Amino acid sequence: MSGPMDALSHEEILRAGHLACPGCGVTPAYRWALKVLGRRTIVTAPACCFAVIDGAFPYSASSVPFLHAAFEAAPAYASGVRAALDVTGQHDVNVLVWAGDGGTFDIGLQSLSAAAERNEDMIYVCYDNEAYMNTGIQRSSATPRGAWTMTTPAKDGKREPKKHLGEIMAAHRIPYFATVSISHPEDFVRKLETAKSMRGFRLLHYFCPCPTGWKADSRHMAELGRLAVETGVFPLYEVFDGVRTVVNVAPAWTPMKEYLKLQGRFAQVTPPEVEAMEREARAEWARLERRARAEAEAEPAAAPR
Numbered sequence: 001m002s003g004p005m006d007a008l009s010h011e012e013i014l015r016a017g018h019l020a021c022p023g024c025g026v027t028p029a030y031r032w033a034l035k036v037l038g039r040r041t042i043v044t045a046p047a048c049c050f051a052v053i054d055g056a057f058p059y060s061a062s063s064v065p066f067l068h069a070a071f072e073a074a075p076a077y078a079s080g081v082r083a084a085l086d087v088t089g090q091h092d093v094n095v096l097v098w099a100g101d102g103g104t105f106d107i108g109l110q111s112l113s114a115a116a117e118r119n120e121d122m123i124y125v126c127y128d129n130e131a132y133m134n135t136g137i138q139r140s141s142a143t144p145r146g147a148w149t150m151t152t153p154a155k156d157g158k159r160e161p162k163k164h165l166g167e168i169m170a171a172h173r174i175p176y177f178a179t180v181s182i183s184h185p186e187d188f189v190r191k192l193e194t195a196k197s198m199r200g201f202r203l204l205h206y207f208c209p210c211p212t213g214w215k216a217d218s219r220h221m222a223e224l225g226r227l228a229v230e231t232g233v234f235p236l237y238e239v240f241d242g243v244r245t246v247v248n249v250a251p252a253w254t255p256m257k258e259y260l261k262l263q264g265r266f267a268q269v270t271p272p273e274v275e276a277m278e279r280e281a282r283a284e285w286a287r288l289e290r291r292a293r294a295e296a297e298a299e300p301a302a303a304p305r
Helices: 026-037 049-053 074-087 102-106 109-117 165-171 185-196 218-230 256-260 271-298
Strands: 041-045 066-068 094-100 122-128 176-181 201-207 236-240 244-249
Touching (some): 026 185, 041 074, 066 074, 074 094, 074 109, 094 102, 102 109, 102 122, 109 201, 165 176, 165 236, 176 185, 218 256, 244 271
Parallel strands (some): 041 066, 041 094, 094 122, 122 201
Antiparallel strands (some): 176 236, 236 244
16 A cells, blocks of 8 residues: 655655754655655745754755745745745745744744734744754753753753644644654655645644754654654644644553653653653643544634635
8 A cells, every 4th residue: 555655756855965963853854845845945944953954055955945044033034935936926836944943932933923824825844853952952942841951951850841832823723733753754744745735824843853952862763753652742633724623643652751761851850750741641632632522523613714
């Protein structure tokens, strides 16, 4: 039986020679994205790991136009690119924002919200490695509770829970939001194809393990993605027009310790804290399921954007 990965183009648009760390979770997803979107794509990226990974000017590993944006303004830059393309009649060119969690959850949230509210015609991929990795592993609002970073070095790590990007985007009623993981490439490609087939503001939240910032072996990046899904840490789901939630993969409820033990950033977490993490993940999953059921029962939903 063939799947979404079998239909991918054999053309390699992402070239060899990029500057990613060994085992970095971002490059497989970027490679898949360019295969789905093709060469009729313009990429905008804020200050982030990927702005370095692509290569220093005048070099680029992308083989498509790549616009470096200010940290807080990638969606604004992309909005300008989209407007210029539309004025010149190039409606078939994809505008892709490729940004880390710092430039999405935190510093870029204002311009992200503005572009989403205007329903700008672009695809936004947030590769979430759960901290500011490019500038030295500082905590972001995407960093989970209990994780060590250079700015949460205390024995109990970060004390606040991770910000809920999906609920923020659902509140904007954007046409499409989806979560994707390095461990589920066919799900990623299918959702990217779905986003490509639509118009308006579409956002994919990509779970992107980082060997350096997570103090993890580079061999375990896909395994960490799989365990994040199985433990309920990172549910895979879609939201259409902010009012219809579809759950894609049910957690296997693998013990949380199996996920945490592969990461040095959680070395200080105690057994009671691990149990609290499991309870929190199960509660979040139950809430997601309730929302999906309630929205299904409330259909027909509001008119799409």
